[in-house]
Amino acid sequence: MGLSIRRLIALVFIAFSVFYIIFSFSIESRRMIGDEKGWDPGSRAIPVGTGFIMLASSLYIFTKEERKREENKEKIKPETKRVILINLLLSFLYVFLFRRLGFILCTTVFIYTLVYFNRIKNVQIKLLPEYLTGLTAGTIFTLLIYSLGRFITRYLYSWGRSTDISLFTNSNFSAGITFFILAAIFLIAVFLLKRWRKNKNHMLFPIFIATGVTEIIYLVFGQIFMVSLAKGVIFW
């Protein structure tokens, strides 16, 4: 291993700068609006300059950087590597499926899966049924709470309109009501299930985390700050 990660990165940047310089010379140079005399330095000037600075500094790091001070960080264990890979893989899946499946489904599955696997030291195939059961239960639980919330909001809307009580058609108000009802349901569910199963149940833990996090993010980002989180397959 003659190549430390630092010099490896420098090498990558050398290659990147070469590509970047080639790319910046290929940029089409159009005239600035109203620039008949060609006084504008043009679209290429800064990219080309930046490319050369990048090339110079990465070359310097690659050649001059003292080699003796190798990182003496402990090596990452293979199981930790596995954990990081799972997290990354799921994040990429999350981004790819976000628009198709929608925020609610994606987030529940993402959080549940990661919380489930991050806590397990050695993954075995026989855990699959347990995982899948939990996943289904978690998804249904989230969907149920979400649907109930939508139902309440919708009902309030139409009721508010038919009775002319403008308070109910106020989105902040209905979000607030929904929040309290759902928080109550969520807490009751947590409480009851803890009662039923006295032992610290590891299977239920990720489910509640997944549902709770999904609903809270939905409430804060979607309801209060009006971000239109993708609906995906959940059309209602």
Place this chain on the structure above:
Amino acid sequence: MAPLIEGFTQIFNTQTILLVAMGEVLGIILGSLPGLTATMGIALMLPISFKLSQAAGMALLLGVYCGAVSGASIPAILLGIPGNPNAIATVYDGLAMTQKGLAGQALGGAVIASFLGGIGSLILLMTFSPLIARFTLLFGPAERACLALVGLTIIASVSSRNLSRGILMGAFGLTLSLLGTDPFSSSLRIPFPRLFAKTPLSSGINLIPALIGLFGISQALLDLERIKEGMIAPKQVKMERFFPSLGKIVRMWRIILESIGIGTMIGAIPGTGASIAVFLSYERAKKVTRRSKKLNQLGSGCLEGVVAPEVANNAVTGGALIPALSLGIPGDSSTAVLLSALLIKGVVPGYQLFSQNLYLVYAIFFALFLSNVFMLTFQYFGVKWFPRVLSVPIAVLVPVILVLSMIGSYAIQGRAILAATFDMGVALILGVIGYFLKKGDYPIAPIVLGIILGGMFEENFRRAVKLAEGNYLVFFTKPISLAFIVLSLISVVLPLLRQRRRGA
């Protein structure tokens, strides 16, 4: 006198006080969540402010503004993820303090610093407003291009012991900021322009997703490496008081005063933003502590390193209002939205504001004061509770951070689903890149600063040359820009000399 009293009564009544408090809470939540910026929060509150009187509406928005700026330091200190670009410099010492078990102290220091910065800049706003406004007008394209250059070189020297790595990262940030459409000629500067012309790539890489990716996602991945240890930070030291003692604050007087000055000045120059201010003040504080024996060295996780940038970024709020009120030109994008609340009500900021609506100016001063007081109060209670986040096991915390980071990147263009999903991808990819860079001990902050300042540098550079009829020497003939060039040369050469001396 009458306008003063009018302004006072407009603000100090139950309704308005409650509104400011509400705005403040909302702002703190907003600031502490990635992707939700102060600008967005204020824009969201605009419709509500329409229904209020001018003064009350402004007070509400100012509350959101102050809260958002101070809230951003919470995740920066606890998790190493700045809530918005204003808090990038807070990450260094803030996170280091958390790793030492001093999260409560760091948060407490940040709150006091925010308060001092806010009040300090308010005083400058009230007293020297016309003077500072005239000073900011001296900044033309040439001066601003050179100021951006100062920001880029200072960050390269501040963030790492190794200058070349800082420069490389800054240049990398520049290349990211240059992606997209040329601001002057609409040339597409993306690879395979035919293919990607109508995709979100054509408008380049957005700052917030890049910030979240480079800081947040990469930090979450790093935390995963320590999943065996259970928590991301060691057990926090139990302390009776979270806030720095008066003596400690007094000892930091130079850092605080200089940061107020830097923050207010930079904030007052339109189109510069807080990010230069926080790094400039951090760099200044570094110089001050190096000479002083009583103060701790920056970078090792000390209060001084949290206080300097936090004073500065809150001083920016007052600074940004200076050109906004006296010239009608907002200092940053948040104040731009603030101003529109006035404009829609038929009040034209600038000349007319002072001649016809003086009471409103006073009302704004009072509201700003009130929101700083509320900021202090709410954060006072928060400081005790926020560090509890650190007792959540990594196995649970990291997935939550990942989702929050991605949704945060999404939220910034939350109405444009295609572009928003693209932003999530940008955050994730830059997160992976940032992870490897951190492993190689490359500094991350210069990339973000490169992205922030790249556009400012290029636009003003080209504009200055164009205005000077194609003469590149324009940067050396204007005194301010020449001074900036010298300053940035010093900040590059000085560390080199010091390195050489140490090496010899």
Place this chain on the structure above:
Amino acid sequence: MEKKSLFLLIFTLVFILSNYAEGQKEEVWPDPEKSITVVVPYSAGGGTDLIFRPLVEEMKKFTEANIIVSNISGAGSSKGTNEVLNLPADGYTLLASGTHTVSATLQGLTDGYKELEGIAGLNWDPFIVAVLKEKPWQNMQDLVSAAKKNPGTISLGNAGMGGATGVASVGMNLAFGGVFNVTPFNGGKDLRVNVLGGHCDVGIFSQSEILANQDKLKPLVILYNERSRLKDLNGVPTLKEAGFENLDVPGGSFRSISVKKGTPEHIKDKLIEIVRQAYNSQTYQNFMKENGLILAYYEGKELDEYFKKIEQAYITIMREAGLLR
């Protein structure tokens, strides 16, 4: 126990689902629960944003659905425009269109107005050419003769290449034989700082910008065929009055509301009705009066026709400036 509760859960879910499915059939527009988004392709707090926010406030009064302003700025105005074109034509997304849309379309940045249909035209905001009070030019004649004496030494700033001030500045420069150094700035505020600081000699502004800096700016000419209706700016001569008879500079920004092509007629009619009521409300009429906006109300097809007229005026300038794509 677990099986039972699971079953119960699924049952409830199906029940709720079927409930929604029924609601879905009705097809009322607008669905009071959904929000109508008005996409403003410029940042919040900007000139265009300002024209639309009060209108949206009024529009809210005439429909059950919530209406929100969403600022999607970038790449001239084309980013926001493209985003509207990417969304379904269901009437829930409106675009704050206008002269900027025409200009961005002609520059090939977006398919723009070719893919849009008009809801309503709103108003014109005429531009005013102004310089710093300290500058030696007292009127337009002074300025032009000084520029002709030393071509290229006097800089003429606009608020960005994509927008209407960009076209106006190029148009003005063409009209005077290319004697100005036309320089784009990063939005109206950036331009104003630079003119106030003396870094840029001449600027093209909207009326409210001049009002904000009345004490420092000297308005020379209004680029419109009639004088300003604002008391403070009524003394500013038109181009014709300033002694330039045969010049035609498209100087102003026109604002309108459009939807994506293919939006059902009944939805468009409904939208037109909402906008008309909001437009005619006392509040919005007052707002336009206070800001010196010139009324230009067109509905539906009329607006599409009007866009063609604007295109005609722009196309010659864009061609000569080499911006046409």
